Amino acid sequence: MFWIVLFCSCFWRLDGLLLQGGTLKEGDAVTLNSYFIMMDDNVIQWRFGKENTLIAEINVTADRIAVYDDVLDGRFRDRLKLDKQTGSLTITDITTENLGDYTLEINGVRKENFHVNMPVSMTPVFVLKGDSVTLNSDLTEMKRYDWIQWRFENTIIAQINKEFDRIAVYDDVLGGRFRDRLKLDNQTGSLTITNTTDEHTGLYERKTKFWTTEFFLVVFNEISVKEGDSVTLNSDLTEMKHYDWIRWRFKNEKTVIAVINKRFGRIAVYDDVFDGRFRDRLKLDKQTGSLTITDTRTEHTGVYKLQMRVSDRLSLKAFRVSVYARLPVPxxxxxxxxxxxxxxxxxxxxxxxxxxxxxxxxxxxxxxxxxxxxxxxxxxxxxxxxxxxxxxxxxxxxxxxxxxxxxxxxxxxxxxxxxSVHCCGPTEAVIRLVLSALVGVATVILLVYDIRSRRAEQHQAHIHTSET
CATH class of the missing domain: 2.60.40.10 (Immunoglobulins)
Structure with a gap:
C-alpha cells in the first residue's frame, strides 16, 4: 500500500559519480550510490533534512568511518550502512520517518541531492472502541458543483452531490456493519462514524472531482492491568514469513520500541528510550511479533501502535494500556x-x-x-x-x-x-486515655502530699504537748 519513490531533485554528472534510482516498498532497503573511488585525502559526509544533520561520514586521513544513527530521535537506529570503499550509503528497513532530502558532500563541497518521497497519501486515524470518529473533508463549505464520495474497502458507504442536491449514506452494505452509525455533514462533506467496533478498522477513501485521499482507521481496545503484572499485546499473527516486518511504537509516532524484519534477519527491542522506562521489560516473540511488557508501572500507560507488512499488505493495530496501582485497604x-x-x-x-x-x-x-x-x-x-x-x-x-x-x-x-472513649476515633481515644492517666497520677500525688502534711502537723502537735 505504501510506495516509496526515489528520485534525484538535482542531477549532476560527475567523474566517478552516477546517480541511480528505483522504486521500493516501505520496509525494504535503498542505496544512495556515489560510485566514488576513495582517495587518500577524501572526506565523504552524508547529511539529512532541512537541518543538514550529519548521519554518516568517512574520513580517509583520520582512518575513520562512522554512522550517527541515534540522531533525530533515533529514526535511523540500526538502519545505516556505509560502504568504506565507495562511500555509498544504504538505508535498510526504510520507514516514513526516513523520507526526505539526503545530501552527499565530498571534501566539504555539496555534490549531490537525493530525495526519498512517498507520493501516495494515507493518513492513519486512531479511535478507542465505542467512541466516535470524524474523517474530515478539509472543506469549510461545499460549493454548487462539488461532490464527495466515501468508500470503505472499495465499497461506497456515503456520498454527497451539491449539483443534484443529493446526500445519501449506505449503512446496510458489508453485512450492515455501519447500520445507524454513519453521519454525513451536509455543509462540509465530513463523515462521522459513531459507536465504532473492531470491524470498522480498515482503509477509507475520500474521492472528489480533483483528488483521492486515503485514511486508515484503527479501532483499538483498552487493556487494563495491575501494576507489577505483565501484559501481552498480540499481533494476531501465527507466523511471520520471509519478507514480513513489524514495528512497535509507544506514544510518539517517531519512536520505535521494538522491530522485526524477516528479510534482513533483524529483531531488536529499544528499551532505553523514554528515559529507560522499558529497560529489561520488553519481550518480543520472534515467531508472531507479539510484544510483552513485564513488571508494568503506571508510567507504561499509553497507546501502543503496531505497524506491519504481512504477505505484502500493510496494516495497523493499536492498544491503549492502562496500568493501575494496586489498591490500598480502606x-x-x-x-x-x-x-x-x-x-x-x-x-x-x-x-x-x-x-x-x-x-x-x-x-x-x-x-x-x-x-x-x-x-x-x-x-x-x-x-x-x-x-x-x-x-x-x-x-x-x-x-x-x-x-x-x-x-x-x-x-x-x-x-x-x-x-466517652468508645465515641472517638483511635487517635483521640488514645489522647483521652493519656489525659485520664495524667489526671489520675496528679490526684494520687495530691493525696499523698495531703496525708504527709497531716501526719507532719500531728507530729508537731505531739512534740509540743510533750514539752509542755
Missing amino acids: VISRECSSSSSSSSCSLVCSAVNVSLVTLSWYKGDRLLSSISACNLSSLSLPLEVEYQDENTYSCVINNPISNQTQHLNITNLCHACSD
Whole structure:
C-alpha cells in the first residue's frame, strides 16, 4: 500500500559519480550510490533534512568511518550502512520517518541531492472502541458543483452531490456493519462514524472531482492491568514469513520500541528510550511479533501502535494500556461527637496513597455516596448513621480492574456512649486515655502530699504537748 519513490531533485554528472534510482516498498532497503573511488585525502559526509544533520561520514586521513544513527530521535537506529570503499550509503528497513532530502558532500563541497518521497497519501486515524470518529473533508463549505464520495474497502458507504442536491449514506452494505452509525455533514462533506467496533478498522477513501485521499482507521481496545503484572499485546499473527516486518511504537509516532524484519534477519527491542522506562521489560516473540511488557508501572500507560507488512499488505493495530496501582485497604474509624446526646454516629472511611480510585459507601447493595481521586496522599469519605440502625454498611475502594471492600456492622461501633472513649476515633481515644492517666497520677500525688502534711502537723502537735 505504501510506495516509496526515489528520485534525484538535482542531477549532476560527475567523474566517478552516477546517480541511480528505483522504486521500493516501505520496509525494504535503498542505496544512495556515489560510485566514488576513495582517495587518500577524501572526506565523504552524508547529511539529512532541512537541518543538514550529519548521519554518516568517512574520513580517509583520520582512518575513520562512522554512522550517527541515534540522531533525530533515533529514526535511523540500526538502519545505516556505509560502504568504506565507495562511500555509498544504504538505508535498510526504510520507514516514513526516513523520507526526505539526503545530501552527499565530498571534501566539504555539496555534490549531490537525493530525495526519498512517498507520493501516495494515507493518513492513519486512531479511535478507542465505542467512541466516535470524524474523517474530515478539509472543506469549510461545499460549493454548487462539488461532490464527495466515501468508500470503505472499495465499497461506497456515503456520498454527497451539491449539483443534484443529493446526500445519501449506505449503512446496510458489508453485512450492515455501519447500520445507524454513519453521519454525513451536509455543509462540509465530513463523515462521522459513531459507536465504532473492531470491524470498522480498515482503509477509507475520500474521492472528489480533483483528488483521492486515503485514511486508515484503527479501532483499538483498552487493556487494563495491575501494576507489577505483565501484559501481552498480540499481533494476531501465527507466523511471520520471509519478507514480513513489524514495528512497535509507544506514544510518539517517531519512536520505535521494538522491530522485526524477516528479510534482513533483524529483531531488536529499544528499551532505553523514554528515559529507560522499558529497560529489561520488553519481550518480543520472534515467531508472531507479539510484544510483552513485564513488571508494568503506571508510567507504561499509553497507546501502543503496531505497524506491519504481512504477505505484502500493510496494516495497523493499536492498544491503549492502562496500568493501575494496586489498591490500598480502606480503614473505617469513628469520629467523636461534641454532644453526648447526639442520636447519630459519624463514621469515616479513608485510604492512603491512592491513584485513580473511587471510594464509596454502600447500604446493603445501594450506593449512598462516593468520591474519586487521582494521585493523592489520602482520601476520606464521611457517613452519618443512626445509633439504632442495624443495617450492614460497606466501604468500597475500586478502580476499573479491581476493588477492596471493608464491611461494617454498625452495631459494633455505633451505640449510645456512656464511655466517652468508645465515641472517638483511635487517635483521640488514645489522647483521652493519656489525659485520664495524667489526671489520675496528679490526684494520687495530691493525696499523698495531703496525708504527709497531716501526719507532719500531728507530729508537731505531739512534740509540743510533750514539752509542755
